[in-house]
Amino acid sequence: MQSVRCLADWTRRSVLLTSLAGYGVGLSPEAMQAQRGFASRDQFFAADSATVRLKLGATPLADSIALDSVVRAAIPIVSAFFKLSADVFWADGQGSSAHPTAGIALDRSRLGSMREEMEATEFSNVVLFILGHEFAHMGQFRHYPLSRLRTSDRRRLFECQADLWAGVMTMHVITDSSPKATPDTSQKGLEQDFFRIEQAAALAYQIGTPSWEELSEHPPPLMREECVVRGLEGGLVLRWIHYYDESHAASWASLIAAARSKDPRLPGPSSDEWALTEAEATAIVDSRSRTASSQRDALDRVVASIDSGMNGFVNEAAKGLPFVHCSTTGDRTAISMTCKDSIPFSPRMQVDEYNRLREMARTVTIPRGWSEQSEQLLDAGRWTGTSFLSPDRRTSLTIHYRKVANRRRDVFLTMTVKSRI
Numbered sequence: 001m002q003s004v005r006c007l008a009d010w011t012r013r014s015v016l017l018t019s020l021a022g023y024g025v026g027l028s029p030e031a032m033q034a035q036r037g038f039a040s041r042d043q044f045f046a047a048d049s050a051t052v053r054l055k056l057g058a059t060p061l062a063d064s065i066a067l068d069s070v071v072r073a074a075i076p077i078v079s080a081f082f083k084l085s086a087d088v089f090w091a092d093g094q095g096s097s098a099h100p101t102a103g104i105a106l107d108r109s110r111l112g113s114m115r116e117e118m119e120a121t122e123f124s125n126v127v128l129f130i131l132g133h134e135f136a137h138m139g140q141f142r143h144y145p146l147s148r149l150r151t152s153d154r155r156r157l158f159e160c161q162a163d164l165w166a167g168v169m170t171m172h173v174i175t176d177s178s179p180k181a182t183p184d185t186s187q188k189g190l191e192q193d194f195f196r197i198e199q200a201a202a203l204a205y206q207i208g209t210p211s212w213e214e215l216s217e218h219p220p221p222l223m224r225e226e227c228v229v230r231g232l233e234g235g236l237v238l239r240w241i242h243y244y245d246e247s248h249a250a251s252w253a254s255l256i257a258a259a260r261s262k263d264p265r266l267p268g269p270s271s272d273e274w275a276l277t278e279a280e281a282t283a284i285v286d287s288r289s290r291t292a293s294s295q296r297d298a299l300d301r302v303v304a305s306i307d308s309g310m311n312g313f314v315n316e317a318a319k320g321l322p323f324v325h326c327s328t329t330g331d332r333t334a335i336s337m338t339c340k341d342s343i344p345f346s347p348r349m350q351v352d353e354y355n356r357l358r359e360m361a362r363t364v365t366i367p368r369g370w371s372e373q374s375e376q377l378l379d380a381g382r383w384t385g386t387s388f389l390s391p392d393r394r395t396s397l398t399i400h401y402r403k404v405a406n407r408r409r410d411v412f413l414t415m416t417v418k419s420r421i
């Protein structure tokens with residue numbers, strides 16, 4: 001019962017948070033002014049520490065303010081995990097960022113508004129996750145030449161690697177600080193740990209990035225989700241390794257071995273963690289990029305199939321689209337293919353995924369002369385959707401999502417072909 005109540009609370013709060021802490025909301029005109037100092041990530045990197053601090057309006061963390069204390073308490077934990085220290089300062093309304101010499105800037109205005117909306121434990125997990133992500137960037141500055149980190153085609157890779165590290169670290173810290181002396185390896189215990197970090201990651205996603213970051217270079221939602229989840233899995237195994245190192249108990253060794261036999265990419269006792277996270281991030285970014293183009297190609301084939309009549313459409317729809325769950329239903333009057341894309345994280349991610357699918361639908365239908373209908377609210381505002389209509393108006397393609405959902409946040413793509421009868 002406990003967890004059911006938590007899930008309901010979580011959903012309600014997330015919806016509230018989206019309206020408060022969505023991308024860009026809370027950027028004051030002053031902040032926008034200050035950000036003009038950095039037109040690009042290159043300019044940001046090239047600036048010296050003093051310039052960065054000046055342009056971001058750096059303010060030191062205070063001793064007496066509650067929000068500052070939460071961040072202050074988390075810094076040594078994160079710093080110990082990454083075995084490096086960094087100056088952490090406030091940059092109001094600027095998003096969070098890491099700079100090789102200036103250190104880590106956190107957005108006080110966005111963090112502050114989140115803190116008011118959630119419980120203390122939940123908020124400290126969010127702070128851990130965000131610090132983990134930024135400390136991972138500081139680690140990258142030490143492990144890779146700056147020229148490599150600056151290259152825009154590798155930006156997704158290094159953002160994914162930072163999310164992996166943040167997932168690993170948060171899982172490690174949260175589970176280690178739980179009251180139990182040894183980790184709870186029951187299915188229920190693992191699910192609870194995962195859920196706590198998913199919450200933190202979902203909220204960190206809503207905080208967003210500085211405006212000088214080129215958004216197109218960032219991992220799209222599903223890619224980012226995979227980066228975090230892989231980090232959590234890695235963190236779980238890392239925790240088992242940690243307990244094995246201390247106890248040398250055969251039970252931990254067999255847990256590690258079992259996890260790695262199912263998934264050889266998970267860390268082992270002697271793994272090089274930077275090489276491992278880089279390889280993992282590369283694999284995710286590559287496979288997700290392929291996902292996007294193969295999904296578009298498949299949708300293109302389904303849309304093209306209507307030219308060869310109802311049977312052609314039924315045959316093509318039966319193959320579905322890759323990486324989403326599709327099914328076909330219908331009768332003599334109309335046939336529909338419905339595909340569901342399931343997202344475990346934040347409402348913000350759900351909206352981003354809806355926009356991605358809508359953009360994909362545009363690129364497939366508009367060149368064929370289809371028309372895009374204006375976005376609609378359905379079912380008393382519980383659903384949002386956009387439809388595309390074929391020139392003969394017999395076929396529609398709709399992308400829609402339910403605005404209020406449980407933990408899974410689904411986005412749907414439905415294509416309906418009306419029979420000529």
Ligand SMILES: [Zn+2]
Nearest residue numbers: 133137159162
């Ligand atoms: Zn980042």
